[in-house]
Amino acid sequence: xxxxxxxxxxxxxxxxxxxxxxxxxxxxxxxxxxxxxxxxxxxxxxxxxxxxxxxxxxxxxxxxxxxxxxxxxxxxxxxxxxxxxxxxxxxxxxxxxxxxxxxxxxxxxxxxxxxxxxxxxxxxxxxxxxxxxxxxxxxxxxxxxxxxxxxxxxxxxxxxxxxxxxxxxxxxxxxxxxxxxxxxxxxxxxxxxxxxxxxxxxxxxxxxxxxxxxxxxxxxxxxxxxxxxxxxxxxxxxxxxxxxxxxxxxxxxxxxxxxxxxxxxxxxxxxxxxxxxxxxxxxxxxxxxxxxxxxxxxxxxxxxxxxxxxxxxxxxx
Ligand code: SAM
Numbered sequence: 530x531x532x533x534x535x536x537x538x539x540x541x542x543x544x545x546x547x548x549x550x551x552x553x554x555x556x557x558x559x560x561x562x563x564x565x566x567x568x569x570x571x572x573x574x575x576x577x578x579x580x581x582x583x584x585x586x587x588x589x590x591x592x593x594x595x596x597x598x599x600x601x602x603x604x605x606x607x608x609x610x611x612x613x614x615x616x617x618x619x620x621x622x623x624x625x626x627x628x629x630x631x632x633x634x635x636x637x638x639x640x641x642x643x644x645x646x647x648x649x650x651x652x653x654x655x656x657x658x659x660x661x662x663x664x665x666x667x668x669x670x671x672x673x674x675x676x677x678x679x680x681x682x683x684x685x686x687x688x689x690x691x692x693x694x695x696x697x698x699x700x701x702x703x704x705x706x707x708x709x710x711x712x713x714x715x716x717x718x719x720x721x722x723x724x725x726x727x728x729x730x731x732x733x734x735x736x737x738x739x740x741x742x743x744x745x746x747x748x749x750x751x752x753x754x755x756x757x758x759x760x761x762x763x764x765x766x767x768x769x770x771x772x773x774x775x776x777x778x779x780x781x782x783x784x785x786x787x788x789x790x791x792x793x794x795x796x797x798x799x800x801x802x803x804x805x806x807x808x809x810x811x812x813x814x815x816x817x818x819x820x821x822x823x824x825x826x827x828x829x830x831x832x833x834x835x836x837x838x839x840x841x842x843x844x845x846x
Pocket of ligand 1: 588589618711712714845
């Protein structure tokens with residue numbers, strides 16, 4: 530599988546404190562001067578595009594918190610070779626920013642929402658902003674940031690009772706609701722036992738709505754498996770990153786907010802592109818590094834990884 534997608538964490542800051550991502554005492558942020566500037570991110574994307582990357586996803590942390598993110602979107606959308614620019618957001622600020630992001634050239638959004646019930650939403654994220662997120666989803670549909678994908682991480686005993694309501698969104702709205710298996714990233718986040726495998730989530734959905742049937746989704750081509758509930762406007766997806774191994778079909782690499790390229794979420798190895806940029810390395814030299822990194826992407830798999838812990842908001846989920 531050739532590497533086509535670059536996922537960029539544009540900030541490690543977030544306005545939510547999801548229990549599985551950023552526990553309460555996790556307050557240390559990377560210093561501003563260590564974060565890639567917007568011009569540096571643009572340069573990395575331009576050079577990666579010359580190496581065959583044609584899709585970029587902005588994430589974080591919360592990407593909509595990054596100052597002037599709309600101007601970054603405008604630059605990246607206009608970069609030669611980039612044919613799709615997307616963004617993953619918690620949706621809290623989306624309602625007020627969707628118009629400008631669309632006008633700047635953003636193609637579509639993934640919106641994270643782990644519960645449709647106010648109390649459990651607060652329990653997971655630490656904040657009372659469910660209505661902002663629901664408003665953000667509708668706005669994204671209205672302005673055409675489509676197809677909208679919804680991301681939900683399901684944790685046993687925390688929000689597994691939300692599976693049916695979340696799945697029902699795909700009946701009523703033209704959205705793809707994707708259930709993501711929880712991946713324990715470090716010792717301070719949710720216990721690994723709270724993980725619910727894809728098969729169990731699927732059984733809950735099929736118990737309520739009947740058998741799911743296969744669906745092909747025109748966008749993304751990532752590791753998600755897609756299905757439909759009968760007569761639904763949207764679709765259901767599963768990202769089974771723990772109960773299955775999809776390394777062979779993974780076509781993405783990552784750029785952390787402090788300028789490290791990671792060939793795989795789980796790889797202990799990263800490559801400091803920020804240092805090369807700030808030392809004045811030429812475009813041609815940086816591209817030859819990029820080509821080598823891309824070439825060895827598939828030597829990493831989740832099973833041979835030696836990475837112990839990592840921060841999702843820094844690497845970019
Ligand atoms: N703030 C944005 C958001 O909430 O979508 C973008 C960053 S967030 C890290 C991106 C995605 O990663 C979200 O859908 C989130 O639920 C997911 N995520 C974070 N930590 C995770 C974990 N430990 N296991 C599985 N998914 C995780």
